Amino acid sequence: MKLQFNKKTFFAAAGGMFCLVFLGAWIAPTVARANPIGDFLKNFIAPFAPQAATSSLASPQAEVSLYQPALDYEKAVVAAVKKASPAVVSITISKNVPIIEQCPYNPFPDLSPEFRRFFGDSDFPQFYAPCERGSELREVGGGSGFIISSDGLILTNKHVVLDKQASYTVFTNDGKKYEAKVLARDPSQDLAVLKVDATGFPTVDLGDSDSLELGQTAIAIGNALGEFRNTVSVGVISGLSRTVTAAGGGLSETIEGVVQTDAAINPGNSGGPLLNLRGEVVGINTAIASDAQNIGFAIPINRAKRAIQSVKATGEIQAPFLGVRYILITPDVAKKQKLPVEYGALVRGSSDGPAVMPNSPAEKSGVRAEDIILKMSGTRIDGDHTLAGLIAQYNVGDTVTLTVRRNGTELTLEVVLAKRPE
Numbered sequence: 001m002k003l004q005f006n007k008k009t010f011f012a013a014a015g016g017m018f019c020l021v022f023l024g025a026w027i028a029p030t031v032a033r034a035n036p037i038g039d040f041l042k043n044f045i046a047p048f049a050p051q052a053a054t055s056s057l058a059s060p061q062a063e064v065s066l067y068q069p070a071l072d073y074e075k076a077v078v079a080a081v082k083k084a085s086p087a088v089v090s091i092t093i094s095k096n097v098p099i100i101e102q103c104p105y106n107p108f109p110d111l112s113p114e115f116r117r118f119f120g121d122s123d124f125p126q127f128y129a130p131c132e133r134g135s136e137l138r139e140v141g142g143g144s145g146f147i148i149s150s151d152g153l154i155l156t157n158k159h160v161v162l163d164k165q166a167s168y169t170v171f172t173n174d175g176k177k178y179e180a181k182v183l184a185r186d187p188s189q190d191l192a193v194l195k196v197d198a199t200g201f202p203t204v205d206l207g208d209s210d211s212l213e214l215g216q217t218a219i220a221i222g223n224a225l226g227e228f229r230n231t232v233s234v235g236v237i238s239g240l241s242r243t244v245t246a247a248g249g250g251l252s253e254t255i256e257g258v259v260q261t262d263a264a265i266n267p268g269n270s271g272g273p274l275l276n277l278r279g280e281v282v283g284i285n286t287a288i289a290s291d292a293q294n295i296g297f298a299i300p301i302n303r304a305k306r307a308i309q310s311v312k313a314t315g316e317i318q319a320p321f322l323g324v325r326y327i328l329i330t331p332d333v334a335k336k337q338k339l340p341v342e343y344g345a346l347v348r349g350s351s352d353g354p355a356v357m358p359n360s361p362a363e364k365s366g367v368r369a370e371d372i373i374l375k376m377s378g379t380r381i382d383g384d385h386t387l388a389g390l391i392a393q394y395n396v397g398d399t400v401t402l403t404v405r406r407n408g409t410e411l412t413l414e415v416v417l418a419k420r421p422e
Contacts, residue, residue, distance in 0.1 A: 076277045080219055081232050083279030084146070086173050086202040088230055088272060089154060090223035091180070091194070093141040095166040103131035140166070142226025144272030145194065146204050146281065148308055152178075152196040155304060156271030157286055158185050161192050170196055173230060184311050187420045188319040188392065190255060190286055191304055193311045204273060207280030209300030212237050212259060220263040220285055220296070222272025235263030235294065241384065244287060244297055256389050258297040259283045265296030274298040303392065318396045321420035323360020324367060325349055328386055341405065343380060345373040345387040365415040367404065374410070375403035391417065 105127055143160030147153070154170065161168055161182045170180045178196040185192045216237045224231035239260030261274060265285050274283035283298030307317045326345040327333060334342040347362075347369055349355035355369035356362050367373070373381060376390045377400045394400060394417055402413045 077217070077219060077234060080275050080277055080279035081221065084204050084273060084275055084281070085221060085230055087147040087204045088173060088221045089145050089147065090171045090229045091143045091145050091154075091156060091160060091271065092139050092169045092171070092226070093143070093160070093163065093166050094137050094169065095140045095163065096135045097138050097140065098132045098135050100130050101133050102128040103133075105129050105131075137167075142223050142268050143270045144222035144268065144285070145170070146271075146273045147172075147201045148193075148203060148206075149312070150201050150203055151199050152201055153183070153308075153311065154180065154194040154196065155284065155308065156192055156194060157284065158190045158192040160271045161185070161194065168194065170194065171229065172201070183315065184307075184317040186307050186317045186319060188321075188388075189303065189307065190299065191284070191307050191317070193308070193317065205278075205280045206301050206305065207276055207278065207282040209259065209282045209302045212240060212276075212282060212300075214238070214240065217277050218261040218263045218282075219275040219277075220261070220265055220269060220272060221275065222265070222269035222285060224266045224268050226268035228268075231266075231269075233264035235261050238262050238295070242297060244289075255286065255297070255299065256386055257300065257303065258286065259300055261296050261298060262294040263296065264294060265298075269296075306392075306395070319420040320391050320394045320396050320398065320417040321361065322387075322391055322415065322417060323357040323362040324373075324387075325353060325355055325357075326373070326387055328381075328383070329372070330383060339372070340408070341372060341374065343374070343382045344405070345381050347371045347373065361415045361418045365402070365413045367402070367413065367415075368406065370406075372405040373402050374405055375401075377401050 141160075143156060145154040145156035145160070148155050162185070164182075168180045168182065170178045172178070178198060180194040180196045183193045183195040214237055218235050218237050220233045220235075221230060223229050237259060241256075242258050242260050243254065243256045244258060245254045259274065259282070261283075263274070265288050267288075269285045270287075272285045273281040274285055276282050281301050283300055284304060285296065285298050287297045289295035289297075307319075310316065310318045324345075324347050326347050327337075329337075329339060329342060329344045329346055331342045333339070333346075337346070339346065347355045347367060349369060356367055373387060375381060376387065379385055379390055381387050381390065391400075396417060396419045399414055399416050402415055404411045404413055
């Protein structure tokens with residue numbers, strides 16, 4: 001049924017309501033509490049009676065309480081940044097590069113003097129070409145890092161300090177400048193350690209990357225674009241155990257088990273820390289997806305702890321080495337290759353080299369091409385536990401047990417992991 005307003009009806013109803021409210025306001029206070037009519041009128045009129053303001057926003061204390069969670073979160077981010085920033089450094093890369101100028105030259109060296117006199121020397125065209133006039137030291141790139149010991153050990157990415165012909169300078173958060181030398185480059189991960197000759201540096205606290213959860217706050221600090229030192233960006237942990245292929249700085253490699261974050265990471269952030277809300281380092285910012293927005297990747301700090309310990313103990317990063325090339329078996333791979341199992345590592349060579357490397361621990365233990373390594377020391381090899389990832393959990397000299405399938409038979413082989421050659 002469609003309703004329409006009628007002026008007479010509307011004013012009559014309004015007048016009646018006014019009388020009813022006025023009558024109730026006069027009767028309600030005087031009727032006895034036992035009077036049901038008085039109680040009814042009192043309850044009916046209550047919604048129309050003026051009410052005292054009771055909004056929580058009327059109280060300054062209530063307003064603070066309303067925004068307290070946001071204030072606490074903001075304070076936590078600020079505190080985390082203040083805690084870690086003194087130990088975050090910027091790294092500049094310098095190199096002797098040729099000085100190129102435009103130099104005059106004669107494109108007709110065999111031209112006879114008579115021909116030149118015919119045109120006149122003043123009208124003869126001048127020709128120029130690039131030429132090298134010595135060299136000079138120039139800044140050619142930049143990255144980030146963080147101090148892991150008070151005597152000047154700095155962790156960064158290997159691709160930041162890959163050029164052995166370059167020199168590296170470290171700028172600390174307080175603006176001091178130090179010449180640095182590359183102490184070690186990890187042969188299996190995108191990690192490197194620098195050393196500066198000084199003491200008394202502030203250091204970062206290393207967290208536990210194995211306890212990271214999706215949605216957890218992530219804070220990145222670094223030398224963004226090689227220009228804006230100690231730039232801070234905040235996001236969340238977007239993904240765990242990612243496998244990416246990264247290229248840059250003359251290095252291209254597949255990195256397994258990295259952390260994904262949407263905290264803004266830019267060129268120059270490489271090697272800087274990824275923090276949690278406690279200001280602990282949980283990752284080393286390493287790569288970005290160039291064709292996407294806010295998709296960055298960091299090496300979990302637990303993967304770097306072994307390298308740090310190795311440098312402190314031996315002065316180099318010693319990575320364990322098995323010596324096989326392999327294809328990770330998945331159900332799709334098993335179907336295409338007609339394999340008897342849907343997990344494991346198929347030992348197979350490629351254009352990069354043979355399946356089993358000569359004089360490697362794998363060869364010495366009897367591993368052969370086309371073997372399927374099913375388990376390492378009881379852990380099944382699959383997408384969540386790759387062979388390379390499992391090897392990285394051990395030290396040089398450790399003995400591991402391989403469960404191998406060969407021609408329908410399972411074998412058990414013991415392997416002593418060696419130091420990875422550079």
